[in-house]
Amino acid sequence: MTNIALKSGTSQARIESLGAYLSELRLGTFEILKKSIDGVQTHGGCAVLIPFANRIRNATYVWEGKEYQMEKNDGDNAIHGLCRNVDWSVEEINESSVTLSCILASKGYPSSLLVKTNFFLSGMQLRITFTLDNIDGKSAPLVIGLHPYFLYSGEWNIAGSGKVKKLNVIDDYFPDGSFSDIEIRELSSSSSSSMDSCFLMGPNQAIRLGDHSIKIEGEKFPYFQLYNGKYCEGKSVAFEPMTGAPDAFNNKIGLKVLEPNQSVQFSISFTCSTP
Numbered sequence: 001m002t003n004i005a006l007k008s009g010t011s012q013a014r015i016e017s018l019g020a021y022l023s024e025l026r027l028g029t030f031e032i033l034k035k036s037i038d039g040v041q042t043h044g045g046c047a048v049l050i051p052f053a054n055r056i057r058n059a060t061y062v063w064e065g066k067e068y069q070m071e072k073n074d075g076d077n078a079i080h081g082l083c084r085n086v087d088w089s090v091e092e093i094n095e096s097s098v099t100l101s102c103i104l105a106s107k108g109y110p111s112s113l114l115v116k117t118n119f120f121l122s123g124m125q126l127r128i129t130f131t132l133d134n135i136d137g138k139s140a141p142l143v144i145g146l147h148p149y150f151l152y153s154g155e156w157n158i159a160g161s162g163k164v165k166k167l168n169v170i171d172d173y174f175p176d177g178s179f180s181d182i183e184i185r186e187l188s189s190s191s192s193s194s195m196d197s198c199f200l201m202g203p204n205q206a207i208r209l210g211d212h213s214i215k216i217e218g219e220k221f222p223y224f225q226l227y228n229g230k231y232c233e234g235k236s237v238a239f240e241p242m243t244g245a246p247d248a249f250n251n252k253i254g255l256k257v258l259e260p261n262q263s264v265q266f267s268i269s270f271t272c273s274t275p
Contacts, residue, residue: 001087008096008121019084020100020117022046022148027124027272030212034149034236041084043231046148049081050115050130051104053145054198054225054246057174061249063110063141070108077173080147082106083115096121103135111140113258127269134258142256143244144221144266149236153210156237157188158201165200167223167245167253172196174247187226189237196227198245207239213275216241218268223254241268 002017014024023045025032036044059070059078070078088100097120104113114133119126134140150156158164164187165179175198182199201224206215220243227238243266244254258264 002090004090004093004098006096006098006119006121008123011121011124011126013119013121013126015098015100015119017088017090017100019086020048020088020102021084022048022119022126022128025126025270027126027270030272031151032148032214032270032272034151034233037231037233042080042147044149044236046146047080047084048117049143049145049147049240049242050083050132051109051113051140052078052081052143052249053147053240053242053244055079055173056249057171057247059108061141063249064139066110068108068110070106078108081145082109088117091116109140111136111138111258111260113140124273125269125271127267129265129267131263131265132258133263134260137260139260140258141249142258142264143242143248143254145225145240145242146268147238147240148270149232149238150207150209150214151236152189155189156207156209157190158184159206159208159213160184167198167200169197175245175251175253177251177253189228194229196225196229198223198225198242205239207237208275209237211274213273215271215273216268217271218266220266221268 004015006013041047056078059072088102091099099118101116116131118129163181166182167175168178221241223242225240248255
């Protein structure tokens with residue numbers, strides 16, 4: 001495993017080649033990400049979730065008439081993709097940018113993908129760009145996700161007013177295809193409820209974190225999982241952008257299909273500002 005340090009002015013980022021994992025991020029004077037308390041990538045920092053985000057129900061799905069079985073790593077379910085235990089190769093690197101790559105190949109996945117992830121630090125912003133090429137002869141289901149734990153001081157809330165759509169679920173986690181309107185003001189640390197829910201919020205959002213805010217911009221990331229459970233340690237909130245919904249391999253909500261020899265690119269940025 002290689003540890004990579006990026007710098008731009010007073011901003012710094014640290015990426016581990018294992019999983020292309022963003023373990024630390026400082027934008028200006030603000031420490032943005034909570035560190036993992038146990039070394040698990042999805043318990044701190046910002047994990048990369050490819051080719052699916054969140055969970056696959058019973059770790060199984062049917063694709064083009066064939067049933068695929070994945071590793072059950074969340075009870076009876078599969079969670080958080082297939083790339084976190086892969087040691088990615090460093091393709092290009094300079095002081096403020098690095099590109100890592102890996103081949104995604106698994107018996108639980110119908111095709112093989114060449115995946116490249118670029119981290120680019122510029123002033124008070126980190127931009128992450130994913131490029132995926134289907135290098136096999138079969139089509140492939142695809143959802144991209146990120147799992148950042150944003151530190152906050154005092155309290156946090158989602159910026160804005162009006163309503164967002166919450167995906168209604170069965171068995172706690174799995175969308176049933178229907179939505180409920182939720183007031184944005186309910187998505188805050190002042191809410192007494194414990195959250196691990198998915199919302200359709202649109203591509204650009206901002207989250208206030210006490211003395212600073214993070215603007216999240218990504219045209220192809222309309223879904224967000226919001227988690228404030230035990231791994232947040234009462235000092236962070238996981239605000240997870242996703243291109244599709246939990247269990248999208250089964251329910252098809254937001255699912256992207258990558259055809260043979262097709263390439264696709266996704267980009268998202270985190271920009272820090274003060275009120």
